[in-house]
Amino acid sequence: MIEIRNVTKSYDKIKAVDDVSVSIKENTVFGLIGTNGAGKSTVLRMVAGVLEPEKGEIAIDGLPVFDNMEAKKKIYFIADEPYFFANSNATDMQRYLCSVYPEFAVEDFYNYLVNFGLDKKRKINTYSKGMKKQLALICGVCSGTKYLLCDETFDGLDPVMRQGIKSIFASEIERRGMTPVIASHNLRELEDICDHVGLLHKGGVLLSKDLEDMKCNIQKIQCVFKTIDDEAKAIKALDIMKNEKRGSLNVLTVRGNKAEILAVFATVNTIFFEALPLSLEEIFISETEVVGYDVKKLILG
């Protein structure tokens, strides 16, 4: 388990992470989502032991991570711009990683290079951006670490590659309980692979929940009320995050489980009623809108 307890980190006067507490259980796929500048990369760098928190603690399976080689061996961090040694090729990286990670899977590494069409002898600095990401992912998966931290790692990969990497993740999760922590803006993709999602905003945690619980706790309702009184009564009784009116149609984003919401609607008259599933993207927009991050504010005019 990765335990992040009351962690704060500033860069000069900018508070990048502010009193964040999150637990990441093993054998789950944890998605870290958040607005631009929310602090996702800073959290991952601290979990990887690259940055030291100025307050709070981070422990990997009970071991403090900063400056602790034993804890760091449990983690592989793929930064948004993966780092490789100057002038190195894939074989040089494999040799180095074998010296750091005792369980590095050498045979798998070379098999993956062949499958991905990556030349082991070619200088990595001549690879394209996507090829570097592929190599970083192969290094990460083959390192054999329990935790794999991915900072926007899927971005820049073509759709076939993304699908391939997702399958490799699934088999490693199944085979040896690998626990990926994936920071990404691609919510559609996270929705497919994550069990748990943490939402950061302005350095703090807005929520951290099982994806299914998250979906069960927000509902989207489309309805036409019979009278204004019915509308007023329902709106008063519901925990409404958003109410969009399209003519007589109300599109409501409501906090609460479906049974509670249906119970409220049973007490009012509607001409039309439909409960719709919410995507992770809609949950993200609703939750961040509540705290003032509104897409409409970004548009001129």
Ligand SMILES: Nc1ncnc2c1ncn2[C@@H]1O[C@H](COP(=O)(O)OP(=O)(O)OP(=O)(O)O)[C@@H](O)[C@H]1O
């Ligand atoms: N090296 C740095 N020096 C100064 N400020 C920094 C540095 N790195 C990050 N910050 C600031 O810390 C805050 C959090 O940045 P961070 O990169 O962790 O966010 P993020 O959620 O990963 O953002 P994005 O989604 O845009 O990649 C931002 O305000 C950013 O400007």
